[in-house]
Amino acid sequence: MDTTDSVALAQCLAATARGERAAFADLYRRTSAKLFAIARRILVRTELAEEALQEAYVRIWTNAPRYDAKVATPMTWMIAIARNQAIDLRRRMSERVSEGAVALEDAEPMVSVSAQGIEASADLRHLTRCLEGLTEQPRMMVMLAYHQGFSREELSARFDRPVATVKTILRRGLAALKDCLDGRA
Amino acid sequence: MAALDEESEGLAAEYALGTLSAEERLIARSRLVADPEFARAVADWERRLAPLADAVPERAPNAALFEAINARSELRAAPSDDAGSDTSNIVELRRKLTRWRAATIGLGALAASLLVVLGLPIEPGREFVAVLQSESAGPGFVATVDTAHHVMTVRRVGAPAPTDYSYELWALGAGRPKAQSLGVIEASARMPAEKLGPHDLSDTTLAISLEPPGGSPTGQATGPVLFVGKLLPAE
Numbered sequence: 001m002d003t004t005d006s007v008a009l010a011q012c013l014a015a016t017a018r019g020e021r022a023a024f025a026d027l028y029r030r031t032s033a034k035l036f037a038i039a040r041r042i043l044v045r046t047e048l049a050e051e052a053l054q055e056a057y058v059r060i061w062t063n064a065p066r067y068d069a070k071v072a073t074p075m076t077w078m079i080a081i082a083r084n085q086a087i088d089l090r091r092r093m094s095e096r097v098s099e100g101a102v103a104l105e106d107a108e109p110m111v112s113v114s115a116q117g118i119e120a121s122a123d124l125r126h127l128t129r130c131l132e133g134l135t136e137q138p139r140m141m142v143m144l145a146y147h148q149g150f151s152r153e154e155l156s157a158r159f160d161r162p163v164a165t166v167k168t169i170l171r172r173g174l175a176a177l178k179d180c181l182d183g184r185a
Numbered sequence: 186m187a188a189l190d191e192e193s194e195g196l197a198a199e200y201a202l203g204t205l206s207a208e209e210r211l212i213a214r215s216r217l218v219a220d221p222e223f224a225r226a227v228a229d230w231e232r233r234l235a236p237l238a239d240a241v242p243e244r245a246p247n248a249a250l251f252e253a254i255n256a257r258s259e260l261r262a263a264p265s266d267d268a269g270s271d272t273s274n275i276v277e278l279r280r281k282l283t284r285w286r287a288a289t290i291g292l293g294a295l296a297a298s299l300l301v302v303l304g305l306p307i308e309p310g311r312e313f314v315a316v317l318q319s320e321s322a323g324p325g326f327v328a329t330v331d332t333a334h335h336v337m338t339v340r341r342v343g344a345p346a347p348t349d350y351s352y353e354l355w356a357l358g359a360g361r362p363k364a365q366s367l368g369v370i371e372a373s374a375r376m377p378a379e380k381l382g383p384h385d386l387s388d389t390t391l392a393i394s395l396e397p398p399g400g401s402p403t404g405q406a407t408g409p410v411l412f413v414g415k416l417l418p419a420e
Contacts, residue, residue: 073235092207
């Protein structure tokens, strides 16, 4: 997301907050392919991803007046809304999601830090460096959780570690990641 | 700015990352509304992790989806007045009270102020109150538990449930192994406080989910959770 896009998105979001439907349509046009891709990785099934995306944009519309540019960029704000919808739906639909999970994981291994063919932003390069500073297990857990919406329980099954151990690994990994990202390590 | 304790910081990180269970997410969400420091920690984590989304190749959804979104009833209203006239005063009051609360006054006082606005009597010292809120529409329900008279009351302050759905009330946390149903709520309800069971009220969170008419057929929430709030001692 370059700066020009970010400024345009902020304008769309501000106009959406005033109830301008054309701006909302523009916002959808600019962001839906990214948010849909994020939701689909978490929910695996297209129809579930569409359901989450629908809920996400309804919230983007109703919550637009509460967007605070001091707290997040428009894209960070919208990604968080979409991921929250997708993860909530994944928790409710865990059986339906896991039916299709094997096929998608085979097709799209997502434990590598960066996708091929996409030029990494400076922020992603920084985050990637910090993730590479973690040992393999916490790094893979963070990636599986972020991209595929794995819960502690699902990570526990995947890595064959007790849930309490997964929590400890996650908390330590995230604390180290924070120190690295915030420039304290 | 007061720093969060390590446990809260870890919880904020895991909420943003998405590893919490459905119930832990609910409880975290009620804290997002009640605790500005926690909300800031979650926003910080969302910002830290967001670059990972750069690496996800875009994929256009079905072209019909935008029409489905535009057909949703929430989009008939302008974003600013989505809470409706009944609750807009409360939303406004909540905004005003946020700063006040941030200074010295506990959240219990905030919830208590809402109850005064709603004309519900409260007695400091022996009552617990919860304002059940949603991310998008502000307060939806207000609950009080009077431990002296063993009565719990719940009152709806937001929109009624959509046609062909019921609102169902749940209690979570305080060692409950899973969400405990407190029944379907129409406009208001009064029930024995014992229904909450022998659990610590100050560690109990209440939630409202959208269910088929008459309530969840499974005994656990099957629909989206719309409103969440933590019980707090009235001050």
